[in-house]
Amino acid sequence: MIQDAWRISADEARAQMKANLLGRKVAVRNARVPQRFGQVAEGMWQGYHAAIADEEPEALVARLNAIESELFGFALEGVGMGLAELDALKPKKQNRVQAFLEGARTAYQTMVYLGVGLMLVRRELPIEPYLTQLNPIRSWPIIDGYGFNHGIYRWREYIDGQAIPKQLVGYACRVFDQGLGRSIWLLDGTDVTRISVTVGGFSSIRQADIWGGVGYACSSICGAERATIEALGTAAGSYLSELAKGAACAAKFRKLLGNPAGYTEFVHEVLCEMAGDTKTKVRDIPNNEAEPNQQVWQHYREVLLT
Template identity: 25%
Template sequence: MATGFGAIRRKLFTPPVSETTMEVRGFHVKNEEAKARLERIGETFLQGYAYAMEAASADETEAMLETVPRDVRGFAYEGAGMGAVVHDALPGHGGRLAGLLAGQGRHHDYMIHVGIGWAMARLPKPLWPDISATDPLLRWLALDGYGFHQAYFKTDSYVRTPEVQHPFRWRGGHNHYTPNAIDQGIGRALWFVGGTDPEVVTGLIRAYPEHRHGDLYAGAGLACTYAGGVDEDELRSFAEGAGEHRWALAQGSAFAVEARVKADTVIEHTHLAARVVCGTTAERAALVCRALRPRTADPRAASPAYETWRRDVSAELSSLSLLRKGADL
């Protein structure tokens, strides 16, 4: 059971829920329904973070996380990923992140790796986790989480001055690729900054230099699928507005579908987004991600295996769409 020390950790290190409200963040409000959805996600993230900080063990953290409603449970695991890293960075603490990934968290490993990046954004570099000990493929999601955090909490620097790209180095390899992974997280955050309004989000992406659009759309594709907050017409408009980056958007969407399928948190919106954004079923989109996932990640390769995976998924979804169109003629 959680101890008194756990309650103190939770109180001292958990950010207030008010930090995730649309008013405090200054984000666009499309309507009350979308606002409530995004604020619920933020609240759930912090709930997961608090569980990881308060619990006496990884097993207890997991038991608490499993009580969160399925539609937002992944966000709780994302928050727990951040909380586990912060917990392990405290003197005399350790093992929370490893324990989380070894239990039920292995089904939410996409989200937990994103949570690692949130912690990296908050902790001094000497307290960062040993990224070399994490999954060589999914560790790039930590930079996605880092980018999301920066765009979400430092919106003026990362969103409202889109011409600036902030330098970043880490020990995960392929430092030339880190801006791409961070942009994928920024793109995901733009879905929140834009209040799930496809027109606003598209405008935010287009304000960035052109060479960054593909990664930004990929991140936004993941968010519009995993977080939701839109109907079918809005999704279709967003996909059409992506233009040449249509299949980068689909790749991000497919990753979101696979994350929900793997964690058994598929909701009706998952099927809708798969059909509209990926152009296929949720089952097929998830299968494409699994089938094309690299078996190894060579640190000496010109690009990380993660980027090869992303490109292969994008190309396969595009090919499936062409085949379908040909069959319909």
């Protein structure tokens, strides 16, 4: 029964993406794009339905261990979405998300909190309570996931219209843009020309963070050939370093989650080489000791420096 449920949800996600591409008049020239998105959707919805079926941490971990390793990070996002949904709609004394994450490594926490942000958009719930109750390291991933799903489900307003939720101020707006950038990789079907035009339509002060998000999604999801990755690096222009940093973050997370993927390392290496720093290591992404808005991907610094 749970298998039927996640397959149905994954099919619905595929239909949503197809509708997005049609609505944006994006011609998919690479069959790997919808195929890859379908795989990612399956991983996420397996995690979601596992959480809905049995919220007890031990049972949930057992279900997660049965999911294909390469999709583990996406499954954790689904877990975050499912547990947060239960917490919001059927609250109980102990917060389910917190109970699941007790003692978990930072990388696990980040993925789960990304899923919390996805849930808020899906269920049209306010983000403010999650910003006031959590410390910044936890709230940044929530905002990132919030930005991603705003792009996927509300692209007319937030991609074409370039809106920013009025609830977000300061550095939170930059984190939102990083999540928005992740959605653009999928919304524009990995079409480099389309992506460049879409990102270029935003104000210059927003483009660095959006390119960072594109780099993260390109590396974590991929679905493209080397020529596309190289063209993307060229299209990023002066924002190539931000694109490469995003790809480096994805590579680091896969390493910390214990599910490395060859394509993620490949994208990371190609973009770092193009950025002119063949020795770049993900641990070298700077820790931010100045103002929070001085560094791209600052909200991941604990993981990157682990």
